[in-house]
Amino acid sequence: MTSGVDFGVEKELTLVEERIQESIHSQEPLLTDIARYVIQAGGKRIRPLVAVLANKAVGGKNLDRVVEIAAALELIHSATLVHDDINDDGGFRRGRTAAYRKFGLQNALVAGDFLFVKAFAIGGRFEPEVVELTAAVCTGLAEAEIVQKRHIGDLSTTRDQYLEIIRRKTAMPISAGARLGAMFGGGTPEEVEALTVYGTNLGLAFQIVDDILDVAGDPRVLGKPVGTDLKEGNMTLLVLHALNDGSDVRGHLSRILQQPARSEADIAQGLALIRDSGAVDRARVDAEHFGFLAIAALDPVRPGPGKDALARLVDFVVRRNA
């Protein structure tokens, strides 16, 4: 888990937390309880962290607007987590029982809607450009879910198609936070563009590492079981690498992926096949590549502790084990 202390923005992240808590207050305690359950489970707060660091890097003085948008982005993220869990039938999330299993599908579904609404209630107060970007982020999230699902078990999925899915699923929300943080901080147009590119590449690296951890991570450290992508039949970068490894891995893995559902034994066998194929190391190279692009993108940003922290964040994201 990231920490504001490590990156010099503990105060800013505390303000974001307070704004989130304030916004999920409801006349219906159950809605607040579900929202709080999802949000307090922790998560890495990567979206708020990037937004406040980008703001700081360009010399932003007034925190009001970046705190608001950081809270909105985390609320959107939480909303999609609740709904994705329903979709994925994921029993655990961040080491806790998924909200829909604890509170029931109906209540979780409504709580996800509630979190979306609260995000938009914040985002809707901004100028049209900000509203449009926030809406584009959300549209991208919905589209990514659909495309990812369409590619389930599709052996012809390309690396570019995978990257386009994770761009919309993970990189756009992070990039939007970086862009808006820089805009609100009064960054120059070059800095705003640079931080947008930084966010995109950091987001791609972040998601690739997520996919790696779902194959090669330690369930005790992750707080959740591994193999959930394989269970769903998601065509992650690791699967693509393993399929193209040139050996008989392709045949075995294809058979597992093209079944309508996968048993625990299938998943264990599939994970072993992917691990043995060298796909993990190749995916690490990919994550490092996007991490490198993220750091390179920082070039036009003025020097200072904010910029340094953004560079450290890349290292953290690429090296994390949870």
Added chain:
Amino acid sequence: MTSGVDFGVEKELTLVEERIQESIHSQEPLLTDIARYVIQAGGKRIRPLVAVLANKAVGGKNLDRVVEIAAALELIHSATLVHDDINDDGGFRRGRTAAYRKFGLQNALVAGDFLFVKAFAIGGRFEPEVVELTAAVCTGLAEAEIVQKRHIGDLSTTRDQYLEIIRRKTAMPISAGARLGAMFGGGTPEEVEALTVYGTNLGLAFQIVDDILDVAGDPRVLGKPVGTDLKEGNMTLLVLHALNDGSDVRGHLSRILQQPARSEADIAQGLALIRDSGAVDRARVDAEHFGFLAIAALDPVRPGPGKDALARLVDFVVRRNA
């Protein structure tokens, strides 16, 4: 189904339809298909109709803003329909198979989110007062779902609790349309308040008639089976009336409501009990009461064809059989 022709706003409602169709375009054809499926199934377009009529009643000349907000309100309504169907396990909606059964739960869930996002992308362009009202409508919708579910099978539910649920579930969105239509049309403060109250009472009448039709309507005319509220155990006004009818209906109906689930035979028996109790006629009196309050609320609104149409709409809503 309502028709713009009957109320002299055919052109305005066509513009709203065009705005809705435009807004649901997505790079992912499946999302657009699901959204279009839900929206084109028709529905009564009561929210857009009330918004454009309120705008017309106060002498609104420029349609741009009312068309935008009318489209947003219908998109929100469509989003909740998709998600509510998942919640209610409602196999049919508006005479068609529910979206989640046709396209799958996962796709329908995401399409509902997509419709919410598109609504907010429109609503977010307005001034803070409008954004806040739109967000309050959506928050109310989520809260109403939770409260309604909490009251399932709860024999101590009061009439006031029922009215508070349907106020948030149905009356607030309609009232918001009336209020914003009047504001955008340049209505006086008195007219804006009057039309807000009109919308609330019209919405209460509308929902009570919905509840009546689910007991006493003709499935062929409705295009969906009756008894869905009873199946869910919802404490509608008709159930409350039947429980309080003083005879042995209470005992029989209580037994049916307090089961964890209801069979087809339970539903048929429950519907017969409610019908025989006189609850339908008493609920009609309630609907007419709120219809009367809606018409009375129109008093401060300037005379003209818009005001006349709003009065006719009350009659239509109270007398409709589908």
